[in-house]
Amino acid sequence: MTSSLRERRRQHLRDEILAAAQALIAERGYAAMSMEELAAQVGISKPTLYSHFSAKEELVIAMATQAMERLFAVVDDGDPPRRSALERLADLLRTGVQVQMDRQVTAMHLWMPEIVQMMKSRDESLTQLCRIDAVVVDLVRQAHLHGEIAAGLDESVVVRIFYALFMSPNVARLSLVNSPDPETMPDAVAHFFLRGVAAGKA
Incomplete structure (x- = not known):
């Protein structure tokens, strides 16, 4: 896999995470949303999520x-x-x-x-x-x-x-x-x- 393809996939996943976070915050509020819940919503592991965003x-x-x-x-x-x-x-x-x-x-x-x-x-x-x-x-x-x-x-x-x-x-x-x-x-x-x-x- 070329580096440019990896970067595009990483950016796509980042956008998915942000979209899911936005939906969860809209539904539950910022304080109630957890990183564990967000990872499950996107279908990724918590370590993968934290590799993109280290905190809420x-x-x-x-x-x-x-x-x-x-x-x-x-x-x-x-x-x-x-x-x-x-x-x-x-x-x-x-x-x-x-x-x-x-x-x-x-x-x-x-x-x-x-x-x-x-x-x-x-x-x-x-x-x-x-x-x-x-x-x-x-x-x-x-x-x-x-x-x-x-x-x-x-x-x-x-x-x-x-x-x-x-x-x-x-x-x-x-x-x-x-x-x-x-x-x-x-x-x-x-x-x-x-x-x-x-x-x-x-």
Whole structure:
């Protein structure tokens, strides 16, 4: 077996493990899920599981990393920007909300303060978090310089509005109202962001 084939199989198994972990966490909760149960769900031995992930914390970080990769796809489209800075912020926000809606219950774990703190303790994850934040701050500054943001709105306020809306799927799950429609919520959140911060909007 060639090394490239072994690597593809290893990556495929890693993806299977993450998918099974996501399903178990959604069903039972992070604290209740055990590595033994996860190994049985995937049909592998515990040593094989631990060769991919040494602890549950690493599983959560890997899930969050996958989520952030979708955000990077929006940031790194490879082409010169064809949309304004404010529109690109809305695109990033829309994708961030969609990622969380796709992940349903597990998304609430991925962006909780303790999970973010866990990610900050790992160099690779910290680099990704800082990279996303740098993009958000830079786009807000560009939008401000080009007069896209309403006069009187401080850049730091706009950044915090962005992150508050980014977290909105999690806040919604704390309410007794029905769950939001995953098909319409990302666009709705992006719309509210644009209406709230764009220059000339009432």
